[in-house]
Amino acid sequence: MSTDAPAPSPAGPPADIFAFRQAMHDNAQEPEGPGRNAGAERLLAEAERSGEAAFVVEGLIHLLQTYNFSSEQDKMFVPFARLLRMWDERPEDFDEEDTHRLFWMFKWVSSGMTDQPHIPLAAMEKWLGEMERRYRLAGHSERAVRQAEYHIAEHVGDDARAARAYAAWRAAERDATSDCHACELRGQGSWEAGHGDDDAALELWAPVLGGVHTCAHEPHATLAESLLPLLRLGRVDEARSNHLRGHRMVRRMESMRFAFARHVEFCALTGNEARGLELLAERPAYLADRGEPSSLMAYLAVTALLTRRLAGLGLGAEPVVGPPEAGGAGREWTVAELGAYAEREALALAGRFDARNGTAAVSAGVRERMAREPLAERLPLGLRVGRPVRRSAPPAAPAAGAAAPPAAGAPAARPGVAELLASARELTEARRPDAVRAWADAARAAVQAGTELPVRDRAEVAAHRAMHPDTADGEVAALFGTAAGLFETAGDPGQAEVARARAAFALAREGRTDDALAAVAEPCARALALHAEGRATAAEAATALICRARIHTMRGDGASGTADSAEAVAAVADFAAPYADDPRVAGRIAEAYELQAELAARRGEREAAAALYEQAVDGYAAAGVPWYAVRAQSALGGIASRLGDRGTAERAVRGALEHSAVHAQPAGQAGLHLQLADVLCNTGRDGEGAEHLLEAALWADEAGDSADTGAWARHHLGGALLRLGRAAEAAAVLEDALADLSADQHGEGAVVQTRWWLGDALGRLGEHKQAAEQYVLAAGIAAHWPRDGARDHAMLATLAAQSLSAGELDTQAARAYERAGALWRDLGDVPAVIRTLRARAWLALRPEQAGTAAGRALMAEAERELTAALATTAGSGGQDTAEPGGTQVRGGRRDVLLAELAATHRQTGDLITAAVGSTPHDPDESAAGAARTAYEEGLAHVVRAVTGFAELGPDCRDEYTGAQLLAAWLEADLGRPGAAARRARAVLAAYADDDTATETSESRRDEAQALLNYAGTEAAGS
Incomplete structure (x- = not known):
């Protein structure tokens, strides 16, 4: 057992299989690693004390699952052999699910043997044959068998056999023992990429990368596999996106070392060596965990590649994080030392594999990987690095008449002093x-x-x-x-x-x-x-x-x-x-215009300043020194933006960027890219703006300005990515931005907005608890803001409640909604208060919450508050600010309240019927009677909603049709098909004159037609 495993529980064997399964389920939710493995070992020991074979079978299966997805994969083979022996001796101890898992795990064992150099090749072939025999006897497809054979052949370098197995794998029929679609596609794409067809690989991976096929470890692994093929094809934007998405997914998963290695490799080959160092520092144990030698070998190989790149940049003496074991504990490492260690260890492991396989394929692959050359010289990621790698400035442009550079591959002749002086004089004469x-x-x-x-x-x-x-x-x-x-x-x-x-x-x-x-x-x-x-x-x-x-x-x-x-x-x-005809003097005249513009701007004369800056820019160009117009162009861009002249602003800043390339000063480049991004994003061009924000962040880091300009760039980049629907990338960038943003330096508003955006991004990724944390932190800052900011505080509290609810943290969500409701009440925003009451009502229906009575009471409270507000409201007040979940109408305050009242009736009816555990058709007459009573009561509320939405007119058409359809289904369930049909026809009539085809209108039309068909069938039957 693991040395980290606690002593077996003194509680003895589990009480029943259901409690035991719950314990295994709870253990499976723990993070991958020795702790979870120790828990599985302890549960197996408890199962063994029970004396019940069923407990032992399920305990072994759980243990195999935890070992397989950890750094201790080498422990998997003994318990599997035991499980297989139990199957051979007493198959009746295995239920249908256990039997399926046993055959499923055959694939893990057969493929996993290739990762362990101490297992002889003959043993691997024997297990493959055993798998084939057992699958055939059990009536399973040979698809999984051929996939396992492919892995063995590909590993040992037998291309002919691998090609045959690959073709047979894809040709065989899929069945219950086949890998999930996502994992299969990853393996198939890797074959194509490994044989030079990156396009075919990406075509195979597209459904996985697009989220069509997923599993617990996909698209995590495929995102990593896609990085180099995308770079080779020049699709650098997708490669960057997949790196940002994929690293977030695998960084906390111990079993994903092979995928993590791909991300380190990506950094080494895209000019992001400093980022690669930070990845190494995240997981130092990856350099030493030996439970899966093949992924250790891959990780060591890319570490050697990264350190070689760093040493080539003159950073061999830089300190780095090294392995915590294998003689490395307690010592300091340099880049050069870590590189030598990683190369030595990677080749040693490769040699063990080759000795086992009888080929040189593994060593050849490792050497090729360690020697790879960059696929992109400089690919900005938008992420901050603690120690940016500074590259030398670009060479000065040759002066007119200078000798041509040497041909590629020819030795570069070092210019002499006379040549350098001549070049300097010519550049001075040209005023460069x-x-x-x-x-x-x-x-x-x-x-x-x-x-x-x-x-x-x-x-x-x-x-x-x-x-x-x-x-x-x-x-x-x-x-x-x-x-x-x-x-x-x-x-x-x-x-x-x-x-x-x-x-x-x-x-x-x-x-x-x-x-x-x-x-x-x-x-x-x-x-x-x-x-x-x-x-x-x-x-x-x-x-x-x-x-x-x-x-x-x-x-x-x-x-x-x-x-x-x-x-x-x-x-x-x-x-x-x-x-003025003298170009040198003309340049000074342009400079005078620039100073006049600056003085006009100080006086608040923006239009005059803009005109003078234009004259300065034109003057520099006429004088033959456009590169000196950068400051004037930047200033013009700022003034034009404030004047609302986005076209001039964009043109000016683009010109500044073009001309500043001669200066190539990182701080200036960062500021200009940030300025242009602001112009672009403010005109809705977030995609192009994001590209400039990436550049701004990179230049700021190179200028040593990560904490100011860099932080602003990442803040805005995260927002742009979120607006573009790229939530995973946005989350990575925003998390990074928060490391540098501070309320004192950047303002509370920037910190709140960043956390707000991050909460939105995490919510879209399904990380609801983490999203709620960001909203709560942002709300804590906004809590003391004056009244205008109080709406932000209330909105953030509401968003936190929504996230907690989505994450099924029901008790916390109910409290958060109650707090949000109090904040909205202080602001006098009745519709927002009502929405929190309705949300609390629905939460009350969830298990272990207050229950149906409490939910109905909250809906009734919402109705009373709306009725009271309507009694004191004239018909022409201003509309309340709309919040998520609210009904949008163009009328005054009274119309908004009426819309919320109708929505409350609709939800009340829905809640009443949803809370009933039966239907009017239940065979139990007592249950059917109770359901009928509840359905009639619910229908009455929904009918009031239909009437309310109808009276509000076209603005509430979708809400009206939604309520009509709910009422129609309730009528049908109550045995009134004619009434249901009439309501369905009313829905179709509502859209009769509408030529647009929105998702909502199409869905409502389809549902109404289905209701008509159903009602017609029911009427005919009766």
Whole structure:
């Protein structure tokens, strides 16, 4: 038995088979793993003490099931042999279900033997033959037998036999012993993908991935299997989706190590190595659990692949989580050490399999897997990683006339200092931002070569170093000062004054605007004087003036400050106007427009600011430097969005993104992608918006800004995915976003909205308890909000109640609905209160709840409250805010209340009849009489609902027809087919003039026709 197993219960053998089955059912609900296995072992021991064969049979079956879905699959073979022996000796001890399970488990044992290298190949073949013989004698199809044969042949690398078995498997008839459709399709698709036909594989998997065929472990496994085929076909969006969906499904399932390995492999092959490391850290035991050697081998192989990729990125010395056993407990691992360990262990296991099989197929497969190359260089997932892997910046674009890069496969020649200097000068002449990096490369090469650069070049190196984004703010002014001195020495006084003006601007960026204004005055005066003497260009003088103008705009507080700023900007335009044909000066004129736009925006003149930003963008383009328009385009996008001009906003931000590629700064890219996504999502284009939010999150992580821009990107991405119906992806992203969102930094509203969305996503996934937890947490934050936010608090409380009810947590749901009702009552929202009363009434009918009387009392209370509200309501009040479950009408408050009253009558009638445990046709006359009384009472309520909905007109047509159909069925059950037919015809008449075919209208028409047919048959029979 497991070392984790507690001592056998002193209570002795189970009292009866039903109690024993309940105990097994309860144990089966526990998480996969040693704890659940220990529970099954304990239950088997109790069954053995009973002396009853039936208890032992079911105990063994339960134990086999827990072993099979755990890391202790190697323990499965002995209890199965015992079970089979019991069958051979006394088959009468097995009921029909036990017999089915015995034959079903033959498949687990036959296939499971391939995963255990200590089991000889001859033993595997013997068991396969035994399975075939027993299936034939029992009259079962050979489909499961051929599937088991396929697994053996495929494992040992016998392609010819595997192909024959695969064809026979698919050709054989399905029967009760065949694997479920989902599991079969996964295996068949894996064969196709393994033989190079990814399209065929995905076609086979489509019903599983689409949810048509599912089981306890599907689509979990198929989602994992689909990742690499999708990547190979270039369907990266689907691959990302399947990774996000699939990982959530398998991350807590011990038996899914083979699928978890696929997700690690996916990360290693898509530029998500840091994400792969986090997956390894989630399940360190996966590196050591040896109960299923084949999945351990697969996991070690992908670990070796991942660590090889990381080492190739220069991260071999990074610390990682290693195996907790096999000599690894208590030690620290590096990427390189873990990689060596994983490769060694994977190949050792593969060698054991090959020695058993007499082939080299397993080792060949492991080596191929460990050596795989990326299928996508950079696939954003939208998830935060603790340690993003930083890749080198893209190379600078070659200058005009530069030598072509070497052909693929040719050794790259390292450029010399002269070449690098020439390239840097050309980029500077072209006014490209990548000149900054080019001068740094030239300076680095000169140092390595021991070459002393000319003084003019040293001036350029210093100036461009000052412009480098990695240079600390406190160093920028000093570097520009150094550059100024070098330019003076080189005989270039115009550039010297530009450098001094830029040094002054650097002081302003440090917050020292007064010092900056004092420092910039002399460079501006000298630049203008030098220009007048012909010793400085117009562009140099304009640059000095633009530095002064920027300092003023950074300082421009109050009316006088704004006036000074406007005057400084105007001075640039006045000086530059005569030289507008010079592209360098034209760029400064565009910059002046940008500053004027900024000042207009400060004054609240949005339209004027937008027009000036447009002029700036056009000016930068005309000057041949569109990449300097990024800030103006981003600002234009923001103003245009606030003005409601989504077209201009989108065009501007797209332009900013296009031109910012030259800069390639992660923080800037993150902000622009986030801005464009906001524009797109606000125009209903969530799919395209989601793509930009993925990029925003990735760039933010690379910029080290996960907790701010990254968190916002994930917050909005989760909402977009939810609106797109991609609940599993949304849940993964929103869970991730919550790790960084905080009420202090991002606002309570953002945290509440994220938890709200996450609750919605979890609810769609059927995780109702977890959804309720999110709604409750969100409601706790909203509880202290003022009245406008109080509706959110009440709505969240209602959603929590609905989730608890859907999760069959009835007592908690009833309390939650009661609390929600109190909140709605405080807000004076009668319809919402009524809906909570009706929900509580239905909950009362569930087992172990208050019962029918309590349910009817709650419905009666709802009717009384509505009647009282109607008595005090005039006919023209405003309509209450609609909540989930409410009837939607376009009238005033009174019409809303009347609709809720009709809905209450309909539900009351439904509840009364649903609570009766018999029908008017029950053979027991007493039960039939009670049912008839209840049906008549229920029908009276439903008829009142029909009348109420009819009076409200077309807005309530669907509610009217629904009530009519319920009344018709009750009439039919009460033996009045003519009345039922009349009501069915009324439903058809309600839709007679409707050319639209909604799901509701089609369903109601079909039901009404079925009622007419039924009523006609009944009438003829009577």
